[in-house]
Amino acid sequence: MKSEFAGLPEILEILRTRGESISVAESLTGGGLAEALSSLPGSSQIFLGSVTAYQPEIKSSLLKVPAELISEFGVVSEEVAVAMADGVKQLMNSTWSISTTGVAGPGPSDGVAAGTVWVAIEGPISQTLQLELSGTREIVRNATIAGAIAAFARILKAL
Template sequence: MSSPAADVVRLLTVRGETLAVAESLTGGLVAAEITGVPGASKAFRGSVTAYATELKAQLLGVDAALLERRGAVDPQVAAQMAAGVRKALGADWGIATTGVAGPDEQDEQPVGTVFVAVEGPCGPDFGTVGGGKVSLLRLNGDRAEIRMESVRSVLALLLQQLASEQTENERAQDTEQNGGF
């Protein structure tokens, strides 16, 4: 039985695409999950753990005014983190996690509020959310459970986007082969 991380590595390797990870509440757990897969170096470019809010702006290009206004636990912040790590590390795909693992609320968000994001090559350029997706999670459990579910969720979101893009490409090829019909 394969894991979501193994599926990600396999799909990206077959496609000749790469991945970069931006993490906050998961603190490197997503990167550890991916690098635990044999052959991950064929697809994994690297990661940035921007735990401190100001590092999200400094290292990942997240809009500092957005961070000031909304805080780090925000869907736009997650989207910008994914786009920023993709650009900074020169990857085809960027994924990101930001949220509240506890024990206390943050940015007026309750414990268990998490945003996971994916930014991929189908967007017109690195800075847009057009090629990406953000999901809001409302998780229960202790700190460790929230963090591990965030890892599983961001990998599942990436797999969903990869599958969606694959289906769109297959439809386009089928249309071309049938004379545009």
């Protein structure tokens, strides 16, 4: 898909040099982040895999996101994004993980506006990022992927 996302080559090189790995848990991006991370030659050295958990039940069963957390905060929340990232990191035993959850649109979902996105990065340093995006589903999804990659690249470069 998108090897043109800024920061991808740096992520690959930094993780490879450090002997670290990454896994991802996705909802609204539907596997797009995994596709981007696996698009460069040599990515198999650092990218362990992904879980695309579109339904709340899958978030709970595969990623161990507590159903109570989903009930209390909703699937599009910082708390669920962090739990998704923690879950995939544990599942795949990776150094780092990234999760994405949000509403791609065109309309709202469960009272959450289209374009509302949460990204969580878990590892030696953890960070969450809230995005408020506009545009088509494709624009929102691609902007989420770009934002997640850029944020992760910034974290890695700062270490």
